[in-house]
Amino acid sequence: MDDLDARLLVTMRAHPRIGLTELARRLGVARGTVQARxxxxxxxxxxxxxxPTVDPAHAGYPILAFVWLQIAQGRLAEAVERLGTVPEILETHGTSGQHDLLCRVVARSTEHLQEIIAHILTSPAVQRTDTTIALSTQIPYRIEPLLLRQPPP
Structure with missing residues (x-):
């Protein structure tokens, strides 16, 4: 990735509905260059x-939680398959350290979150959960500072 790619991505994120012609105009390059990039x-x-980026809180799921899971030895695939059936689990990451998986979970209420966790624990592949509820988002997902960072010398 070079500077033009970074500027292209930052502009596309700032204006998600921008057309290629307008993008080319703003970047000062040919439309074909933008299309190729x-x-x-x-x-x-x-x-x-x-x-589109969908805000779960505005879609009726104001509770955001991070749920750490410890998985029974050799049962990771089974656990992941089961987790994939839970719509409130937005993403799951394999991790190193004390826990095996980290799930980003949304819920309609704290009671609903408790139901989701109880459902997760019905899987014999899941041994234990540890849940943290997010009280606020201090820095939302962003990529622009990374894209615009100058490469190290």
Missing amino acids: VDKLMASGVIADFG
Whole structure:
């Protein structure tokens, strides 16, 4: 990625509905250049999607929690398959350290969160959970500072 790719991505994130022609105008390059760059960034996986960013809190799920899971030895695939059936689990990451998985979970209420955790614990593959409820978001997801960072000398 070079400076033009970074500026292209930052502009696309700031203006998600921008067309290629307008993007080219703002960046001061030809439309074909923008199309080629976008295609390259898509093919390499840098651009993962063009979907809208949905705020779960505004969609009826104001509780955000992080749930750490300890998985029974040799049962990771079983646990992940089961977790994939829970719509309130937005993402799950394998981790190192004390816990095996970290899930980002949303819920309609704390009672609903408790039901979700109880459901997770019905899986024999899950031995233990540890839950932290987010009280606020201090720095929302962002990528622009990383994209615009100058490479180290």
